[in-house]
Amino acid sequence: MFEAFISYSRKDKTFVQKLYTALTQQDRKVWVDWEDIPLTADWRQEIYDGIDAANNFIFILSPDSIASTVCREELERAINSKRLVPIVYRDVPANEVHPALTKLNWIFFRETDDFDRSLHSLVTVLDTDLEHVKAHTRLLTRSIEWDHKGQEASLLLRGNDLKSAEAWLTHGEDKLPAPVPLQRMYVGQSRQAETARQRKLLLGVTTGAVISTMLAIAAGIGWYEANQQRIAAVQQTLRAESESARLLSSNGQGFDALMNSLKAGIQLKQASWRDQNQSLETLVVSALQESVYGVREKNRLVGHSGIVYGVRFSPDGQTIASANGDHTIKLWNLDGSLRQTLKGHTGEVYQTEFSPDGQTIASASADRTVKLWNLDGTLRQTLHGHTNPVYTVAFSPDKQILASAGADGTIKLWKPAGELLQTLVGPSNVNPRVEQNKPMNSHHGSPTLESLRGVRYLSFSPNGQILAAASGNTIQLWSRAGKLLKTIRGYNRPVLSVNFSPNGKTLVAASEDGTVQFWTLGGTSLIKQFEGNIVHQVKFSPDGQTVASAGGDTLVKLWNPDGTLLQTLQGHQNGVYEVSFSPDGQTIASASADGSIRIWQRNGISLQTLQGHQGDVYGTVFSPDGRTIASVGADKVVRLWQRNGTPIKILKGHTDLIHGVAFSPDGQTIATASWDSTAKLWSRNGTLLKTLKGHVGRVFGIVFSPDGKIVVTSSGDGTIKMWNRNGKLLKTLRGHTDVVHNVSFSPDGQFMVSASHDKTVRLWSRDGRMIKVLEGHTNWIHAVAFSPDGQTIASASHDRTLRLWKVDGTLLHILEGHTDKVLGVTFSPDGQTIASSGADQTVRLWRTDGKQIAILRGHGDDIHGINFSPDGKTLASASNDNTVILWNLENLNDLAGLLTKSCNWLQGYLRNNPDVATDDRTLCKGIW
Known part of the structure; x- marks a missing residue:
């Protein structure tokens, strides 16, 4: 573990050597890359490992460092997981500095500044909240190792380690660096595993107690003691499950919290000793209550065997279509039951799109084709013409045009029957060689799309007269007739999605550079929100009052159009690639690299x-x-x-x-x-x-x-x-x-x-x-x-x-x-x-x-x-x-009422999710 990682431009190497020497003389362990070597994958991972292992991230501000792509990548790696310490060595224009650094206090180490005094200020910063920062680094290191090793169960926290981590999460909310989603996920999964382990122990103890009780009855002795042992074991588990639920709720894992507290609540309801343990009843009811009010996730759709790249609601809101790396498209009912699997593509399917009348589904695939399907799942037609993977498809609102685009840098316009109308090529498009089935980055990896300068996404304006394209590092606006109207620049990384507001006056775009940006159609930037991680998708709700974004940090975020964060939806175990609003705007579906689609409700159970x-x-x-x-x-x-x-x-x-x-x-x-x-x-x-x-x-x-x-x-x-x-x-x-x-x-x-x-x-x-x-x-x-x-x-x-x-x-x-x-x-x-x-x-x-x-x-x-x-x-x-x-x-402290609300909320999940344990399928029997 290092006290700090130093990010700098090679042109400032002499100063960094002086700073490094001064810090090491004070027994400060500092990570610095002194070598000017080719930017290989191994080199990048070594750098990232150094950042992850450091408590603090020192960024040397100079004109060369803020212009450096490598320095920016290092900064973006550190933003959400490290305490940032900006040091000014050479003056820089504030408006050119990364937003994550501009809001912090800078320490000045210019040639005109007193080096020793500045060093004292730096050391003071490094020592501030030292225990919190060290704990952050320790937990981050363990959670990354767990994630890199396929979320191996043996690497989960247990016992006092788990309790310490949960306490750190609870008390670390208002400190920097704040807990990151991967840490929350790691602790949440650890708690769930611990609770499951305790349940198994309970089963063993209970079974043993039952046998002991039977033997005691047969022998005529010890019955009371054996029964009390069984009751104590049950109570211990209920207490653990309820505490686990409260921690999961406080850390944004509302769905898992509700499942835990529901199990505890049902077991409490059935307990004969319930009236004799008022404190435990209060704890269980309180945990269930908090879960009921905090949950937004309604269901989880699982069945794909690879990354889920795309998800869409049908125009009538009754069907969900998902696009997957397993070469299939799946159609789901709202309750999570699988209606049909569409097979035919020979490569990963990146996106699906319903026609405005809901009768046709278009799909874009790495096999270089677009396929048109009937709603009953039959293949209607295959469109050939692209020379590289097809990433995106979009219907015009009047259904008269289908647009497709992909890695070959072209946009193709088709008639609904499949006849090619026109091929559009923008001035900045290139035709790169693209490796098919190349995995896309998750929340813990480095961006891998930077070499792709094709067209990542298409969307039509509400009136159907303008087609917006996320093309390389730009947004291109085309007329319906195929004329390039405007190219919006300002990105140093590929734009991954662009969508119109419902009134057609505003664009919102997501980029590999970690930003959500709002633009006028004339190319004026309205709002730029930096997320510190790749943003794959961003969309307006049907009423234009909300924007949803999907990020590599595993989160779905809801925003007001003025850039104010409304809500963060947590639950996915890997990067989120797409979000989709239901026609009424009240339900959101998200697709993730964790292989699942999650369904979220805007209003929750009781709000x-x-x-x-x-x-x-x-x-x-x-x-x-x-x-x-x-x-x-x-x-x-x-x-x-x-x-x-x-x-x-x-x-x-x-x-x-x-x-x-x-x-x-x-x-x-x-x-x-x-x-x-x-x-x-x-x-x-x-x-x-x-x-x-x-x-x-x-x-x-x-x-x-x-x-x-x-x-x-x-x-x-x-x-x-x-x-x-x-x-x-x-x-x-x-x-x-x-x-x-x-x-x-x-x-x-x-x-x-x-x-x-x-x-x-x-x-x-x-x-x-x-x-x-x-x-x-x-x-x-x-x-x-x-x-x-x-x-x-x-x-x-x-x-x-x-x-x-x-x-x-x-x-x-x-x-x-x-x-x-x-x-x-x-x-x-x-x-x-x-x-x-x-x-x-x-x-x-x-x-x-x-x-x-x-x-x-x-x-x-x-x-x-x-x-x-x-x-x-x-x-x-x-x-x-x-x-x-x-x-x-209503039903605030009523166990029966809370259980009814919970069971109704989880009905589709418990009945249709294949991962639900057999015993849990009947969890709500007698309540529904």
Whole structure:
């Protein structure tokens, strides 16, 4: 293991030698490649092994290093798995530096800088979070070895090694370098293997206990002891399975978590001793609960014997077609049952495409042909003409043209009947010699497509007038008639896919350079999102509100079109090559080098996602009748939704982001608080009634008194202002010494409580007198709420805790569990549950005695405002991922209800997946 790997240009070798000497003199073990040798495969792997074995990655910034392809490859290898340490030896333009380095603090080692002082700064960085970084490297090394050796079971973690790794994953989320998907996968697989091993041991112990019990009965002695031994063994396994499920949930392995917790839950339900072990029941139910709310993966389709390169939904959404390295195409039903296998190609099949009417399937293959199939699986026609592997096919929306392209650098346009209309060759296309059946890279390998300058992908615009091609290192736009309209450049590696937005105005492209980029049709770059690993595919959802990407890092990621990450879908065991949206946009299928297709649901089992905001969402609230939801955020508008998520209306008027929102008690007025220093009152139909002006800073919070006569605002100017419904300022409350973030009224309207960045909670009378200051938090207080009975105050702080106080200021409980800033808090209508939200991307539910009862995962970024529906059955949360999530809280602690939800979700998988164990097929018998 090395303390650092140094990446540099050979022109900076003299400086690097000096730096290397200085570090080794301090007993620092450093990996440096001193040889200027040919870039062979063995050399590259040696370099990658050096990077993997180092705790830190030092990049020497100079004009030559940022222009070096080799340095860039080394950097891309390190980005997601190493702590990056940029060192400036020679000044470079910041806009030419890799995005992964520009956001970090640079250490300056220029000739004009003090070398010793800079060296001290470097050593300090290397020593920061040293144990975390060392553990990261150790676990990465072991997980890579496991992966390179075909995921050999004997290399999995066990015992204390496994426990240490799980603890590291749990506590390493907010540290750099962050855990990478391969590490999560390795630990998750280790836990599953350990749980399976414990189950086998349980079976042995149980069988032995049964025999012992029978012998004991026969002998008339020892029956009780034998039975207790059996019960203890069962309980130990349930405890292990539940803990495993919670760790899998927290690390994004929702499907496996649900399977584990479902098994434990069913066994608990059947246990005669269930009522005698309340703590174990709570643990099992809690793990099942967390799994139910966290899972997005619905099914796994397995049956191919090679890499799955492509996956497509039929236009009616009832059929899934997959393209595979085993030379076949498979057609699947939505429940995961295999409908048919299409055979005929003699090479790997890279892509399939349904015709717009759904009656024809086109396939592109390494055997240099395109084949057309009927929906019943019969081969209709084979199209010859390409001289190298065919990578991609696309139908025009009117079905009058079929386009195909591949490694020969040409695009061919065909009539539906198979007649060749035209062959298009762009100026940058070449005709390389391509090795057929060449394996494509996975998440752990180096890119292998760099020599392919053919056409990787085709897509038609929604109106069918433009054909976009991912051609070499460019995007080419062609007219339907075959005229080259535009060549978009800006890539130093091949573009692997390009797709149009549903309105036809925007392109989104994926590249070997690890980026997701958005372009105008004129070639202007709109957004460039760097992923640090090859991105194979990126597509818009049918409504244009979401973008899905498939990467070599095993992940499927969902984005807003503004580049905000919505969600990361984990589960694949190797690189993901393609994603496909169902026609309604609610289901996503992904194809992977692990040989599987995975089916994901946008809304999970017990939640619904509301999309529409074009930026962070800060607040959301239910109307008093529970029929309407209002949400506000960085896009300066108020969005009104029906309870079922249907958009109603957008209210415009503020000139800066809106941070707070509230309904009046009669539900007829909506109040908003904005960073434009104003608050506004709106009628429920969207008419602007009043603008409240008076604050000299941003307005963060707003609330109505329970009788609806007073509106209270809180501001960055450190004050709280009280207004009547006509907009007249009644009183200004002073006392806080920093931003006042939030105010809440007591249910009887006689008191107010406020939360501030000055780390205090303050209690006020209705007439504005400050009654008490509650102190104890060690960082900003972001939110505060009264319980429905008015006897308890809850406060949420950046110190990662919630505190519960009596009204007289007595501290009742400190609620610990969030791993980052706590940003929101609210009580359920019956006062029995407290909900909190945080920058750790979780919503947590607590009992009033401070006991955590649930963790809800689903957002992809910080979660701000949260609010219960009046009936307490739904919780709404607002997030920086631009969405509001509605969480269905029915059956929250009901084992039977949770088991029913789980079994319904897994029904297709348990019945149709051939890898399901025989015993597990009947797991839900009696529940369905």
